[in-house]
Amino acid sequence: MSHSHTVRIWDLPTRLFHWVLAASVVGLVVTAKVGGNWMEWHFRLGHLVLALLVFRIIWGLVGGRWSRFASFIYAPSRVWRYVRGDGSASDSIGHSPLGALSVFGLLGVLAAQVATGLLSDDEIAFAGPLTRFVSNAVVGQATTYHKEIGQYLVIGLVALHLLAIAFYVFVKRQRLVMPMVQGDKLLDAPAAASRDNAISRIGAAVVLAICAALAWWVSSLGMAAGF
Template identity: 70%
Template sequence: MTQHTVRIWDLPTRIFHWALAACIVGLVITANVGGNAMVWHFRLGYTVLALLVFRLVWGLVGGRWSRFSAFLYSPARLLQYLRGAPHPEDGIGHSPLGALSVFVLLAVLAAQVGTGLLSDDEIAFAGPLTQYVSNAVVGLATNYHKDIGQFLVLSLVGLHVLAIIFYVRVRKQQLIRPMLDGDKTLPEAAAPSRDDALSRIAALVVLALSAGVAWWVSSLAVPAF
């Protein structure tokens, strides 16, 4: 049977994926260490904010299989996949179940970053947006960020890792290597994602603008005296 090697994940998407994973690990470590490590917790939080803004934009203009339109499935399509009757394209980019996990994880991370910007440990560190809301809102955001939000992030990351192990070991699907080199070996030809010099330059521009947004948010913090 003829096999087709297709570029599925463009370089910007792959860098985003691994950078986000590294930041999540760093955020968990710094949150639990506390103390002076919270300086890095904030820095990593702003980095995740920039990454999320980048992914939002790249989901609209990025490579073919990185766009949200490529894995925005209907509930019927998801049920069909869960019943063991997948669509031929379900194995190219994100599957319906994988797409659902991506959207949920991005939403939970956005909520975690957002509540972090509104949190206050009442000791030495406060998010840059605490001055714009009431104490009640700050309290709710802080409690969510420290408890519910952290639990949700860790749970979803754990499920994500377990799902990867299941698909690699049990279903013998390539998931890790394509996120490293960008290519998938498919039984049928498929439209590749654009991943040339011009698209990578565009990604750098989007990343720079996203970093600018994160920097602007961080600049809203009241200077400590």
């Protein structure tokens, strides 16, 4: 007779990061397509994503057990076993091997998109705050990547991410969305829970405040230059 175990997998800071980042990425795509005065919001959302990405890197080192990068860095052999269907039950507690690749891919592409955005110049009304620190050639390359390559990589990876979620939900019958909303997963075997207490959440708020201050400082470099 099997018993189910309810385990806190995703701490509150990780869940908030996930949903705020998702909304911000949607906002970035929409404002970029609309253009015009909405580019002001595009820049603001870009700085918000910068703060979120820095926060996630730090939280990936000190956050709850299953939010730490150490919990979902898999050897290639383990990823291959999972793809072949020979994975272990522990592969699905936090991020699965394929889910981990998706997370790292999204974080990397978003980091590149934010970085090139900070170095981009549309030569009309908007310029990134870091353009004055690099050559015109670098600005041109960053702008080209940001407008013509990066945005489609972001859209493509987000689409793949959503398709993967749909596959797991409707084909493999695994609940992925609700655990990222409420934090808990229903597991067949006991597992160590993520730390998600008041002290942890206060610590996350402090880290986020520092990351927000960093993003604001980066944005102020452009204001100092008169952009």
